[in-house]
Amino acid sequence: MSDDKQIITRRDFVRGTVGATLGVAAMGGTLGAPDLAPVPISHVVLVREQWVLDEQHLVNQGVLNIMLRNVLTKVTGKPDATSAWRSLVKIDDVIGLVATDHLNKTHPELVELVRASLIEAGVPKSNIRDAQGGPEKARACAALIALPALKAHWLTGIGTVLKNYIVLSGNPSSYHGANNANLGEIWNMPHVKDKTRLVLVDALRPLCDKGPQPDPRYLWDYKGLIAGTDPVAVEAVCLKVILQKRQALRGEPWPLSPPPLCVEMADKKYGLGTSRLEQIQLDRIGWSADALV
Amino acid sequence: MVRRASFFSREIRCVPRTPSSEWIRRARLVLARALLAVSILPLASCKRAPTEGLALNELSLKLPRSVGAWMQSGGPKFVGPQDIFNYMDGAGELYLGYHFKRLEVQRYGSAEQGEILVELYWMESSDDAYGLLSGDWGGEAVDLLSPRPESSSLATTDGPRALYGAGLLRLWSGNLFARIMADRETHASKSAVRALGRAIAGKRSTPPRPELIQALPARVGSRFFLRPDRVTFLRSHLVLNSVYFLSSENLLDLGPACEVATTTYGQGSAKATGNDKAARLMLVRYANEAAAAKALQHFRQTYLPDKLKGPGASLIGDKGVIAIEDGWMGFARSGRGLALVFESPDEASAQLFLSDSTRILAKLEASRE
Numbered sequence: 143m144s145d146d147k148q149i150i151t152r153r154d155f156v157r158g159t160v161g162a163t164l165g166v167a168a169m170g171g172t173l174g175a176p177d178l179a180p181v182p183i184s185h186v187v188l189v190r191e192q193w194v195l196d197e198q199h200l201v202n203q204g205v206l207n208i209m210l211r212n213v214l215t216k217v218t219g220k221p222d223a224t225s226a227w228r229s230l231v232k233i234d235d236v237i238g239l240v241a242t243d244h245l246n247k248t249h250p251e252l253v254e255l256v257r258a259s260l261i262e263a264g265v266p267k268s269n270i271r272d273a274q275g276g277p278e279k280a281r282a283c284a285a286l287i288a289l290p291a292l293k294a295h296w297l298t299g300i301g302t303v304l305k306n307y308i309v310l311s312g313n314p315s316s317y318h319g320a321n322n323a324n325l326g327e328i329w330n331m332p333h334v335k336d337k338t339r340l341v342l343v344d345a346l347r348p349l350c351d352k353g354p355q356p357d358p359r360y361l362w363d364y365k366g367l368i369a370g371t372d373p374v375a376v377e378a379v380c381l382k383v384i385l386q387k388r389q390a391l392r393g394e395p396w397p398l399s400p401p402p403l404c405v406e407m408a409d410k411k412y413g414l415g416t417s418r419l420e421q422i423q424l425d426r427i428g429w430s431a432d433a434l435v
Numbered sequence: 436m437v438r439r440a441s442f443f444s445r446e447i448r449c450v451p452r453t454p455s456s457e458w459i460r461r462a463r464l465v466l467a468r469a470l471l472a473v474s475i476l477p478l479a480s481c482k483r484a485p486t487e488g489l490a491l492n493e494l495s496l497k498l499p500r501s502v503g504a505w506m507q508s509g510g511p512k513f514v515g516p517q518d519i520f521n522y523m524d525g526a527g528e529l530y531l532g533y534h535f536k537r538l539e540v541q542r543y544g545s546a547e548q549g550e551i552l553v554e555l556y557w558m559e560s561s562d563d564a565y566g567l568l569s570g571d572w573g574g575e576a577v578d579l580l581s582p583r584p585e586s587s588s589l590a591t592t593d594g595p596r597a598l599y600g601a602g603l604l605r606l607w608s609g610n611l612f613a614r615i616m617a618d619r620e621t622h623a624s625k626s627a628v629r630a631l632g633r634a635i636a637g638k639r640s641t642p643p644r645p646e647l648i649q650a651l652p653a654r655v656g657s658r659f660f661l662r663p664d665r666v667t668f669l670r671s672h673l674v675l676n677s678v679y680f681l682s683s684e685n686l687l688d689l690g691p692a693c694e695v696a697t698t699t700y701g702q703g704s705a706k707a708t709g710n711d712k713a714a715r716l717m718l719v720r721y722a723n724e725a726a727a728a729k730a731l732q733h734f735r736q737t738y739l740p741d742k743l744k745g746p747g748a749s750l751i752g753d754k755g756v757i758a759i760e761d762g763w764m765g766f767a768r769s770g771r772g773l774a775l776v777f778e779s780p781d782e783a784s785a786q787l788f789l790s791d792s793t794r795i796l797a798k799l800e801a802s803r804e
Contacts, residue, residue, distance in 0.1 A: 151682040151738055152777075156760035198619065244524045296677050297528065315520075318528065319673060320683040351571075354526025355614070358601035359573060400676040403683065 150323065150403060160406065184375035184415060184422050187216040188345075190366040190429040199347055199363060201251040206346075210255050212427050213342065213369045227263035230339040230371075231285045237265060238273025238283035238337075242306055246293040246349040246356055252367075253289060256342070277312040281333040288341040288373065292348035292364070292380050298322040299402030300384060301353075303341055303377040310334055322400075326408030329373065341376045343368040350387040362387065365429060374408045374415030375422045379435060381405060382419065386434035495557060498541055499634055503627040505551050508544035513537060532671030533566050534559035534691060543627075549619040553631060556612040561642040562694070566668040567612040569648075570678065573664075574600035577629060579608075579636045593644055594663055597632055604628045608636035644668075647696035647718050650795045656787045659700035659714060666698040679715055679777075686737050687773075688730035692722040700788075702780075712762065715777040716788055718796065727771045728753075734766065734775075754793075756785045765789045772796030 154160040189212045194205040214226035231237055239256060241248035257270050273279045273286055280286060288306055295301025297318055304325040308314045311328045328334060345368050351360035364383070370376045381402060388396035409417035416422060424435060500507050512522075515537050519527035522538065530538070536557045543551040558564045576595030597606035602620035606613045615631050617624035643649065645668045654660050667678045670693050672685040679697065681687070689695065697717040721727040735743060735750055742750055742757050750757060756765035762778040763785040774792030779785035 149682060149684045149737060151686070152680055153738065153760050155680075245526075296526070297673065323683065354529050355523060357571070358603050358616070358620070361601075399678060399680045400683075401680055 148323070149320075155401060160403065184370065184372040185217070185425070186368065186370040186372070186375050186379045186422055187213055187425045187427070188366055188368050188379070188433070188435065189213050189216070189427045190364070190433065192365060192429040192431075194365045195346060195363050201249055201346065203251050203255065206249075206251060207255055207259075209367050209428070210252070210259060213367050214259070216425055216427060217340065217369050217371065223259050224263040227260055227265070231260075231265065233264040233266075234269070235265070235284040236269050236271065236282060238271050238280060238286045239289055240273045240280075240286055240306060240310070241289040242291045242293075242344075243274055245295070245301065245353055246291045246347070246361070248289050248291045248344045249346055252342075252344050252346075256287060256289065273310075275309055277310055277331070277333050280307075280310045280337065283337065285339045286334070286337045288338055290341075290343055292343050292345040292368070292383065294349060294351055294353070294360075294384050294388075294398055296354045297400070298325065298404055299398040299400050300377065300381050300405065302343060302380045303373045304329070304404050304408055307334060323403035323407045324411075325404040326374075326412035326414050329408070329414050330412055338373060339371070341370055341373045343376060343380055345380070345383065348384065348387070350384050350391070360391075364432075364434075366433075372415035374405060374417050377405050377408070378417045378419055378422060379424060383434045390434070495539060496555065496635060498553065499631070502543065502551075502630050502634075503623055504545040504548050505543035505627055506545070508542050508550070512540040514540065528671070528673050529570075529677075530556060530567070532669065532674045533563035534670075535563070543631075548621060548624060549617065551615065551617045551624065551627060551631065553635075554614045554616075555635070556614075558610045558612060561607075561609050562645040562668060563670075564607045564610050564612040565644055565648070566670070566674075568596075568598070568605055568607040569667045569669075570674070571605075572598065572666070574598035574603075574605070577604065577606075577632065579606060579629070579632045580641070594666070596641065597636065599625070599629070602628065604632045606632055606636050608639045609642055611635070611639070645694065645696065646799065647694050647720060650718065650799055651696055651698060651716070652791055652795065655700055655716075655791055656784070658702050658784070659788075660702075662699050662701050662713070666696070669695045669697070679717075682738065684737065686734045687719060687775075688721075688726065688733055689719070692726070694720045712778060712780050714762070714779045714784065714788065716792065717773075717775040717777075718792060719773040719775070720796070720799075721771045721773070724771045727768055727773050731766060731768050731773055754789065756782055756789070758782070767793045769793040769796040770800050772800065 150160050189209045191205050191209050194202055194209060196202065211223045214223045215221065218226040218229045220226040220229055237260060239253055241253045260270055261267050271283060273283050288303060290302045290306035292302050295305060298305055307328045308317055308325065311317065311331065317325055345364050345366035347361055348364050349356055349361050351357060368376055368379055405417050408414045426433065514522045516531060516535055519530055519538065536559055539555040541553045556567065575598065577597040577599050579597045596608065597604060602617040602624060604615040613635055615628045617628050648666060648668050651661060651666065669675055670689060670691055672687065672689045675681060675689060675695065695717060697715065699713040699715050701713045721730060739750060739757065749755060753768040756763060762780055763782050765776045765785040765788065767774045767789040774789055774796060776785050776788040779788060
């Protein structure tokens with residue numbers, strides 16, 4: 143855990159000292175606006191399909207499989223899932239799947255489809271592991287696939303991509319409270335650094351308010367997957383979806399409280415990627431109703 | 436309880452002093468109606484002093500074995516303050532931010548209709564349980580004390596004691612906060628969830644809202660009106676940040692010994708719109724005057740460091756008003772009480788909030804002496 147302590151106040155947000163990319167841009171910023179900003183440097187893919195969930199919110203695996211294939215080919219630019227995986231991982235890598243196992247859990251159907259898709263791409267079944275848990279699990283892997291589910295969190299504002307590795311730190315409680323801004327630090331720990339090949343967010347049925355326990359009033363069928371190789375850019379797009387949904391629910395701005403400090407810090411302090419929406423190119427595939435971004 | 440008592444009293448008022456066969460028949464009829472009304476077999480019963488002197492494996496309330504199509508599945512689970520992080524990863528801080536004593540969990544299952552989860556959070560005081568409900572006033576207000584509970588208005592004097600939405604019922608009943616959640620919302624599950632809510636809360640007493648919450652002025656001057664859907668009672672800075680982010684640090688030295696009532700005040704109507712900026716008021720009561728003075732000093736030094744220096748600095752006393760980035764903010768200490776106003780649109784309004792608040796805090800203290 144980093145020792146340097148930065149006290150961030152509400153005034154910092156209002157001034158724009160902190161949150162310039164999120165507090166303002168996440169509400170009003172424009173994704174990948176090349177006329178106004180430099181050439182986008184990070185690429186995020188949003189795939190949505192109307193029929194992936196039924197009225198009971200149950201997953202249609204056939205549709206989800208097509209969505210996964212579309213994500214893989216669009217993120218990598220490869221023609222099929224096999225070549226996409228082979229551009230992301232080596233087939234003899236030990237690959238850890240890091241799904242979210244509490245609050246709004248990653249759909250097990252998605253985890254299993256990713257596993258099956260990797261096997262189909264030639265990765266031995268025995269080399270694919272569940273890597274959610276302590277640091278030793280990540281240490282044993284050469285590559286990680288982050289599989290968080292999209293959700294807000296009452297302690298960190300958003301609890302999706304960056305927070306998904308909190309247990310890999312070996313000391314998750316040290317990232318609660320004021321220290322949640324440092325969640326990006328975990329991604330630079332030696333047993334984690336540079337191992338994440340793909341961030342694939344389960345946005346099938348996200349949770350847009352803080353919890354700490356799921357409140358079904360804030361779950362909705364978004365029916366999407368959000369993916370990329372830049373974890374901060376993926377998180378920034380996720381954040382935009384959550385904020386827009388909150389505003390739609392209340393009919394007035396409903397900012398996340400506490401603000402998601404970890405996202406901007408992951409960019410500015412830990413150099414994990416970009417949190418600036420204007421530097422993110424979002425490719426959208428499929429169902430477009432109520433996309434929110 | 437009050438409404439149910441009157442339901443019974445209407446029936447009983449006309450009976451003779453000596454029970455007759457007619458009285459017994461009518462009493463049976465009343466009992467049968469009550470059983471039908473709650474739709475529960477067997478009828479739930481509640482102990483008066485929950486959690487006191489209980490073994491860790493003993494439920495504080497006798498919950499019904501079945502409700503509608505749902506039957507209890509498995510035994511109850513008990514979670515103490517030490518174990519709460521195991522039960523809800525990353526979420527225990529909310530409950531520990533109030534005076535949490537223990538959690539009791541009971542699941543109900545139905546082969547066709549999924550599961551209903553009942554969580555009973557026993558707190559040290561009614562104020563703590565109210566605080567947990569006050570984190571979110573969204574949902575449909577439900578009157579669990581009526582024999583046939585229907586939706587009630589949010590505009591009742593005390594606000595709702597139970598809120599339902601999308602399969603989840605949250606309720607405040609004395610020192611108990613409960614969550615009853617169906618994993619699939621159907622007409623049947625909604626009825627079952629409400630029936631369980633009545634079984635839990637229907638016979639318990641209904642203490643008033645926290646004193647500090649009751650003291651919040653309904654209006655400030657002629658412009659500012661309290662928004663009841665933004666009223667929150669809390670003790671912890673993590674909970675404060677979840678309703679109004681102030682700082683990543685605990686600037687106000689909040690903790691278990693503190694009481695905080697906070698809400699927003701809209702301008703011109705119950706709900707602020709457009710350019711009518713809402714102001715945020717916080718009333719804080721510390722354990723003693725020294726703690727309040729120390730907290731104010733901490734807040735000033737960390738939140739307003741740039742305003743403490745220079746020729747115009749006037750924030751060294753117990754009361755101050757200053758323009759900052761998002762409007763006028765002010766603070767005023769009165770004994771162990773501290774009032775803070777944020778985002779006030781002008782200086783005069785900030786002064787008005789503070790003068791009203793310090794009068795309220797002083798009055799509360801005087802009433803205790």
